[in-house]
Amino acid sequence: MRFLFKTDYEDDIRLFPHSGYVVTYAVLFAFLLAAPFVLSSYLVSQLVFVCIYATVGVGLMILTGFTGQASLGHAAFLAIGAYTTAYLQQLGVPFYVYFIAAGLLTGVIGAMVGFPALRLQGIYLVIATISFAFIIEEVLARWEHVTNGNEGMRVRPIQLFGSSIPRDGPIFYYMCLGLLILVILGTLNLMRSPTGRAFVAIRDSETAAKSMGINISLYKVKSFAISAAITGLAGCLFAHKLTFISPEMFTLQLSIEFIMVIIIGGILSLHGAVLGAIFIVMVDPFLTFLKDDIPGVLAGIVATFGAGAEQAASVQKNVAAVASANGLKGAIYGLIIILFILFEPYGLYGRWLKIKLFFQLFPLYKRATFKRQKIYVKSERNR
Numbered sequence: 001m002r003f004l005f006k007t008d009y010e011d012d013i014r015l016f017p018h019s020g021y022v023v024t025y026a027v028l029f030a031f032l033l034a035a036p037f038v039l040s041s042y043l044v045s046q047l048v049f050v051c052i053y054a055t056v057g058v059g060l061m062i063l064t065g066f067t068g069q070a071s072l073g074h075a076a077f078l079a080i081g082a083y084t085t086a087y088l089q090q091l092g093v094p095f096y097v098y099f100i101a102a103g104l105l106t107g108v109i110g111a112m113v114g115f116p117a118l119r120l121q122g123i124y125l126v127i128a129t130i131s132f133a134f135i136i137e138e139v140l141a142r143w144e145h146v147t148n149g150n151e152g153m154r155v156r157p158i159q160l161f162g163s164s165i166p167r168d169g170p171i172f173y174y175m176c177l178g179l180l181i182l183v184i185l186g187t188l189n190l191m192r193s194p195t196g197r198a199f200v201a202i203r204d205s206e207t208a209a210k211s212m213g214i215n216i217s218l219y220k221v222k223s224f225a226i227s228a229a230i231t232g233l234a235g236c237l238f239a240h241k242l243t244f245i246s247p248e249m250f251t252l253q254l255s256i257e258f259i260m261v262i263i264i265g266g267i268l269s270l271h272g273a274v275l276g277a278i279f280i281v282m283v284d285p286f287l288t289f290l291k292d293d294i295p296g297v298l299a300g301i302v303a304t305f306g307a308g309a310e311q312a313a314s315v316q317k318n319v320a321a322v323a324s325a326n327g328l329k330g331a332i333y334g335l336i337i338i339l340f341i342l343f344e345p346y347g348l349y350g351r352w353l354k355i356k357l358f359f360q361l362f363p364l365y366k367r368a369t370f371k372r373q374k375i376y377v378k379s380e381r382n383r
Helices: 009-013 019-038 041-066 074-090 095-114 123-142 170-191 194-204 206-211 216-242 252-265 270-292 294-304 309-323 328-343 347-361
Strands: 158-160 163-165
Touching (some): 019 041, 041 170, 041 194, 041 216, 041 252, 041 270, 074 095, 074 123, 074 216, 074 252, 095 158, 123 252, 163 170, 170 216, 170 270, 206 216, 252 328, 252 347, 270 347
């Protein structure tokens, strides 16, 4: 069992509370650096998507997990960053300029969305962000002389210092990994600043935050802007990874995937954004397996137990029809969200913390350790 004795106020804001964190993250960082040379190209490509999804997850975590503002429109912010990249690249703008421009423009639009959302909470805020996402999708489809409409836009490889960086190469992977690390470190320091503490105060109780002199409107707009800017940066790399973008790629389902990243990973921790991104990226191969291989496996099991060839073929046909049905992916996503909310509301990272704490405190561990107690301000009890 490890005991931490804090003797200074800075002990509460250290990035690495003890040497064990340094060793663990050093090993993880060494593995990630060696990944392009020891893993297959497919797994490296999946790691790139994990980095991009985790970056968006961190941005959404700032807005939803730390400030308490729900959003189902982050696919629109990703689209703005991606289309800014494609359009400025066609004009011959260098990478480092349109990369920063994608983040700045998306951040400004995020602040603009934050202003009308100030008077909304809960389900009404969710509806407003969904409406914003639909508006952006329609604008991308109709503004043909800029976005090329439903025909989409091609995105060429990154040109940096006179050389081309292919989307499947190790340099592009390191760029995505570097962006994720910088965003995580920046967010960790943000949450240790007065701005981050104001975000958490607003999430826990707007009435209490206002009584402490926090300008709630200002910090809500800041949260929207920062979250959108991070998503816009991820959208730039997302466009380069796909090499082609169109309006139908940035739908409500993509926003739901981003929400799943933080719900499944753990909505109160940056570690959860990474774990949730890994989970979401690996769901697609599982669904492909479900669609292509499960029907044949079940038919073989039926045939093994003495059923006729016609019955086995019928089972295979019916299961294949269900697996390929439209909406199956969305139904599985919904089921996963429901299961996590009911049985593991703290997500994958919360489960890891429980396992770690169990071994640290054994045999004194109590199941109620992670049960969050609701603290009501007197003025909020009747809401």
